Amino acid sequence: MNSEKSNQKNGWKLKDLDYPVPKHALEFGYCLGGIILVGFGLLVITGVIMALFYTPSVAGARISIMNLNENSVGLLLRSFHRWTAEAIIFLIILHLSRIIFTGSYQGKRKLNWFFGIGLLLITFVFFFSGTVIKWDQEGYEAYQHMLEATELMPLGAYIASFLKGTAAVMRMFVTHSLILPLLLFVFLIPHLALVKLNGLSPLPNADSSNSTTFFKHLKKVLIFSIPIYALVVFLSAKFPAVLYPGPYSGVEMTKPPWIFLPLYALEDKFGLIALIIVPIIVVIALILLPYFDSKAGENSTTHKVVVWSFLIIVSISVALIIFVGITPPVQHLNMK
Amino acid sequence: MRKYNFTVILAAVLLSSVIGYSHENHSKKPQKVTDSSIIATGSDTVNTNQKEIEQIETQRDFEKIREEVKSSSAFVVTKAVALALAIGGLAFVYLRRRNKGDE
Numbered sequence: 018m019n020s021e022k023s024n025q026k027n028g029w030k031l032k033d034l035d036y037p038v039p040k041h042a043l044e045f046g047y048c049l050g051g052i053i054l055v056g057f058g059l060l061v062i063t064g065v066i067m068a069l070f071y072t073p074s075v076a077g078a079r080i081s082i083m084n085l086n087e088n089s090v091g092l093l094l095r096s097f098h099r100w101t102a103e104a105i106i107f108l109i110i111l112h113l114s115r116i117i118f119t120g121s122y123q124g125k126r127k128l129n130w131f132f133g134i135g136l137l138l139i140t141f142v143f144f145f146s147g148t149v150i151k152w153d154q155e156g157y158e159a160y161q162h163m164l165e166a167t168e169l170m171p172l173g174a175y176i177a178s179f180l181k182g183t184a185a186v187m188r189m190f191v192t193h194s195l196i197l198p199l200l201l202f203v204f205l206i207p208h209l210a211l212v213k214l215n216g217l218s219p220l221p222n223a224d225s226s227n228s229t230t231f232f233k234h235l236k237k238v239l240i241f242s243i244p245i246y247a248l249v250v251f252l253s254a255k256f257p258a259v260l261y262p263g264p265y266s267g268v269e270m271t272k273p274p275w276i277f278l279p280l281y282a283l284e285d286k287f288g289l290i291a292l293i294i295v296p297i298i299v300v301i302a303l304i305l306l307p308y309f310d311s312k313a314g315e316n317s318t319t320h321k322v323v324v325w326s327f328l329i330i331v332s333i334s335v336a337l338i339i340f341v342g343i344t345p346p347v348q349h350l351n352m353k
Numbered sequence: 354m355r356k357y358n359f360t361v362i363l364a365a366v367l368l369s370s371v372i373g374y375s376h377e378n379h380s381k382k383p384q385k386v387t388d389s390s391i392i393a394t395g396s397d398t399v400n401t402n403q404k405e406i407e408q409i410e411t412q413r414d415f416e417k418i419r420e421e422v423k424s425s426s427a428f429v430v431t432k433a434v435a436l437a438l439a440i441g442g443l444a445f446v447y448l449r450r451r452n453k454g455d456e
Binding site for chain 2: 275
């Protein structure tokens, strides 16, 4: 009773975070979530600074970025923002892969898996909207794809008519800098809370006793983050973010960012409808995964099927990225 | 008399010329003045030159875009291969451990 009173009196302490966690919390695969969180922090800082120099309008967006590019610090900032976003996409796919390999979506972690799917989608929309708000040729073509794909959905024509017009860049900017960060926060808090509540997911066939502490895990996250984001700084300085000329309507000359290239290849084959159908299939498959492979902690045949299916999908996607990467762009749209 | 007639005719011509005068932009709708619209006002030669300049600029931009897209190929391939290797590495580490338990 006395200790309870003393806790209430002293309030929350940093030491409360130093709770025991399993030893594998110090492994790279189990630090990926933390490294991604560090990256999001860096994106918020660089994004807020860039927003001070950005004009969210059709006429002003690209010019304001050109002005930012003329300053060497501004160019480095923008390039760092872009490369960090790429690194986060890369790391999120690795995080997803580790979870699939270790079957960490099973049992009581099913709910957290769903929050993770939400975060994955939000990150991809973040990346896409960031591409559009540059409002160069690449951004404009991405925006046109979004509009024409939206028109194919139920009530799509109505939604597309809302998205069109001179306020298009403003709407995408509000989505990128306000709506998506809020959504990210809404999904991230329960995601982190559930990790704390359920405990770190076990490493198959390893000692899951709590033999290290959460502080040591955080320290390891920082140790892994430093070289990763140092590499991002190097890439930003060596290979600055591209700003295409334009935009020009009626032509399709660029290709989407590399992570969307499998979709681009499928659009080549099946048309614009692939941009809607394929993401829906992927999301449904991810949602159903914990129901299909539900036996927690077992190295079952079902889990092997899941892992091999995932590896085959990854191989096909990588092959498509390389194929589209080395072939010239294709005209898909009417580009009204 | 001759002098009087000449003065009347001159006055009539001057007056009628004011009445008959119409500015070339009289019937045009108001439009925002921009760099290009300022240059375009005036003779047809300037208009034609402006169109030519715009065409040259467009071609130059298209060439730039093509070059950028072409040079991005190496990055795309590198990123894809790096992702495949990283996923392969994780698969090797975690699947091997999982399978070890079965032995």
